[in-house]
Amino acid sequence: GPDGIKALGGVLGIVASAPEQQRRLKLAQWITTPGNPLTSRVIVNRLWKHHFGNGLAATPNDLGVNGVRPTHPELLDWLAAELVSSDWSLKQIHRLILTSSAWQQSSQPRKEALDVDSGSRLLWRFPPRRLEAEAIRDNILLAAGTLDSRMEGPGFSGFKVEAENVRHYHPKEAYGTTDWRRMLYMIKVRQEREPTFGVFDCPDFNQTVPNRSRSTTPLQALSLLNSPFVLQQAGL
Structure with a gap:
């Protein structure tokens, strides 16, 4: 906006009252110069x-x-x-x-190195990482032998849509083969958390943040034990 143009001073070479299209173009040119x-x-x-x-x-x-x-x-x-x-x-x-x-190095810890750099910021080992929600879901499908590895094409939703005066989203109780693609292709709905894997710190699409949160809660274990998606895959 105009305040941002003022903050950048004369870097972009335009006045604060310039049209939005021109401001966006100048900003893009400045970023990529x-x-x-x-x-x-x-x-x-x-x-x-x-x-x-x-x-x-x-x-x-x-x-x-x-x-x-x-x-x-x-x-x-x-x-x-x-x-x-x-x-x-x-x-x-x-x-x-x-x-x-x-x-490619091992993530095996060494006591003398842990005493100096417990967070592995100096890259003396590969830092152990927890699986993200997407990888957990995809690996459940892979273990069940149902993963659809097709690339491209339309996405799928984890919700049933009820359209009245407004659209209501309800978590699906049963999933079909079109829902067994990688989570990369799942349609994201603002204001609605993914019903099964939202507890595994899926991004909040109402916010712009640099890092995904990392939590460990009992709900994560309960979700893997009781969610319709996991139970369906376990029975296939």
């Missing part, structure tokens, strides 16, 4: 976070002076340079990370 060193760093830091659970900089939404300093600034800069030199190929960065010794 070759002279902006932040864009590539932010991208590779988020890719690293996706694979390791934490970014090289622990504040993925703030790589500025108010954020946490990167644990490995030279590595962050090198990955950012690789992203730019590979014509912004995300696949190339994924390949570099997944073939690195840091990603």
Whole structure:
């Protein structure tokens, strides 16, 4: 908005009263200009976070002076340079990370290292990670032999829709074969938590946050024992 334009000063080269379309265009051009060193760093830091659970900089939404300093600034800069030199190929960065010794090393703990760096921020081992909700659901389908691994195509919903004056969403009590795709293809509904795996810290689509919350609650065990989805898969 205009306040944001004022805060950026003359960086974008437009006045605060400029039309919205022009403001958006100038902002996009500023973000992607070759002279902006932040864009590539932010991208590779988020890719690293996706694979390791934490970014090289622990504040993925703030790589500025108010954020946490990167644990490995030279590595962050090198990955950012690789992203730019590979014509912004995300696949190339994924390949570099997944073939690195840091990603392929054991997660076995060592007492002397734990005493110094219990959070594995210095990458002396691969940090143990809990499965996310999506991986838990997909692995249940895989173990039951029902996983539909087709790519692309329409998504599916975990809710029944009742349309009156407004739309009401009710958790499904039975699931068909069209619901057995990877959770990546599940249609997300604002204001409604996924009925079975919402307790496993699925993202809240009413908020924009840099990190997914991590909790351990009795509801997670009860959900795996009693949810219609899990019981149906266990009986197949």
